[in-house]
Amino acid sequence: MKTCLVVDDSRVIRKVARRILENLQFEVIEANDGLEALNSCKEKMPSAILLDWNMPVMDGITFLRQLRKEEGGKQPVVVFCTTENDLAHITEALTEGASEYIMKPFDGEILEAKFSEVGLI
Amino acid sequence: MTNEDIEHLSAMLKARSGLILGSDKTYLIESRLAPVARKEGFSSVSALLTALRTKRDEKLMAMVTDAMTTNETFFFRDKVPFDQFKSDVLPALAKTRLNGEIKIWCAACSTGQEPYSLAMLMEESRAQFPRVNLDILATDISDRCLEKAQSGLYTQFEVQRGLPITMMVKNFEKVDEMWRISPKMRQSIRFKKLNLLDDLRGIGRMDVIYCRNVLIYFDLETKKKVLEQMAQLLPDDGYLFLGAAETVLGITDAFKPMPGMRGLYIKNQAVKTEAARRLA
Numbered sequence: 001m002k003t004c005l006v007v008d009d010s011r012v013i014r015k016v017a018r019r020i021l022e023n024l025q026f027e028v029i030e031a032n033d034g035l036e037a038l039n040s041c042k043e044k045m046p047s048a049i050l051l052d053w054n055m056p057v058m059d060g061i062t063f064l065r066q067l068r069k070e071e072g073g074k075q076p077v078v079v080f081c082t083t084e085n086d087l088a089h090i091t092e093a094l095t096e097g098a099s100e101y102i103m104k105p106f107d108g109e110i111l112e113a114k115f116s117e118v119g120l121i
Numbered sequence: 122m123t124n125e126d127i128e129h130l131s132a133m134l135k136a137r138s139g140l141i142l143g144s145d146k147t148y149l150i151e152s153r154l155a156p157v158a159r160k161e162g163f164s165s166v167s168a169l170l171t172a173l174r175t176k177r178d179e180k181l182m183a184m185v186t187d188a189m190t191t192n193e194t195f196f197f198r199d200k201v202p203f204d205q206f207k208s209d210v211l212p213a214l215a216k217t218r219l220n221g222e223i224k225i226w227c228a229a230c231s232t233g234q235e236p237y238s239l240a241m242l243m244e245e246s247r248a249q250f251p252r253v254n255l256d257i258l259a260t261d262i263s264d265r266c267l268e269k270a271q272s273g274l275y276t277q278f279e280v281q282r283g284l285p286i287t288m289m290v291k292n293f294e295k296v297d298e299m300w301r302i303s304p305k306m307r308q309s310i311r312f313k314k315l316n317l318l319d320d321l322r323g324i325g326r327m328d329v330i331y332c333r334n335v336l337i338y339f340d341l342e343t344k345k346k347v348l349e350q351m352a353q354l355l356p357d358d359g360y361l362f363l364g365a366a367e368t369v370l371g372i373t374d375a376f377k378p379m380p381g382m383r384g385l386y387i388k389n390q391a392v393k394t395e396a397a398r399r400l401a
């Protein structure tokens with residue numbers, strides 16, 4: 001079973017994402033911020049990461065930069081999922097190695113489409 | 122809604138756009154026509170239908186016909202027809218169209234995502250086919266849809282349906298809360314109003330026809346008529362793409378499925394031979 005790490009400081013969003021992802025046969029792990037996510041990855045790299053941008057402690061883009069420096073950190077497919085919806089943010093995310101980008105609000109259809117776009121499903 | 126109103130509406134829709142309403146469509150009629158009724162100052166959809174039947178108001182008939190069309194579409198819908206274009210159709214035609222021009226017709230383009238997907242796909246293949254130029258004609262019966270298609274403006278929801286983020290970044294700019302496709306893309310497509318029930322000969326020769334998710338609304342006879350006219354527009358090595366739920370089988374033998382290529386059709390050998398005999 002593929003695992004997906006959902007990184008978002010909103011419990012509600014994590015719950016919504018979890019429900020969608022479990023329906024897509026992912027095992028879901030959650031993290032509340034970038035640092036928690038990084039620790040989770042150090043323990044075990046997930047196949048996919050659904051990543052918010054603005055979070056306390058460590059934001060999404062900082063997490064992504066750190067992740068890519070970790071051993072095995074190039075493997076997870078990273079999909080941003082954030083309210084930041086301007087080209088500057090999107091371009092920065094792609095430059096740092098994100099594969100896809102979801103602009104909130106999102107729904108199951110969009111998430112599924114984006115995940116299949118990057119070959120996760 | 123009286124039966125008489127519904128029967129009149131069905132007959133009008135079939136005559137004007139080919140749409141077959143089918144039975145028990147009261148809910149569909151209600152939901153599609155409520156906004157029209159409100160906008161035109163009718164107290165209810167029933168009142169609108171009665172006026173439609175008794176007044177023969179051309180403007181109202183056109184509005185109702187437009188409102189009853191299903192315009193659902195999205196970028197790279199079903200993916201396969203675009204993958205096949207890139208992997209098979211484009212290379213084959215690039216080899217034989219010596220002036221580099223490939224003529225494509227999106228025969229029911231709705232709000233434009235289908236032709237724009239093709240235009241963006243061509244940009245991606247630019248390096249491989251530097252000399253190819255897609256001449257894309259995109260038509261639909263709906264003025265409302267064509268206007269939107271031409272504006273190239275899409276909601277955040279629409280640009281996230283089927284469009285890979287890298288293509289969005291390359292081809293769109295943000296305008297307030299909407300996303301607008303680049304002038305270059307907009308200029309690469311000719312949008313035009315066209316009813317598929319009309320004589321299609323004026324369209325001229327096409328190399329590829331995308332006729333997806335529109336024939337499903339027609340009856341068998343109309344499907345056949347449209348497909349056979351399309352066969353006339355395509356050269357023997359032309360291609361026809363139908364929607365995932367559509368086929369030519371049991372409708373016409375002008376086309377046959379391309380083996381191993383779901384949704385892709387080529388002209389039937391029998392038709393080719395027949396045409397050759399007539400020319401000889």
Ligand SMILES: C[S@@+](CC[C@H](N)C(=O)[O-])C[C@H]1O[C@@H](n2cnc3c(N)ncnc32)[C@H](O)[C@@H]1O
Binds near residue numbers: 137190195229260
């Ligand atoms: C479901 S959309 C298909 C859009 C696109 N081809 C796709 O597959 O995503 C069907 C479109 O067919 C158009 N249509 C319906 N009847 C038509 C007719 N008689 N002539 C031309 N277009 C028609 C509608 O206006 C609508 O935009």
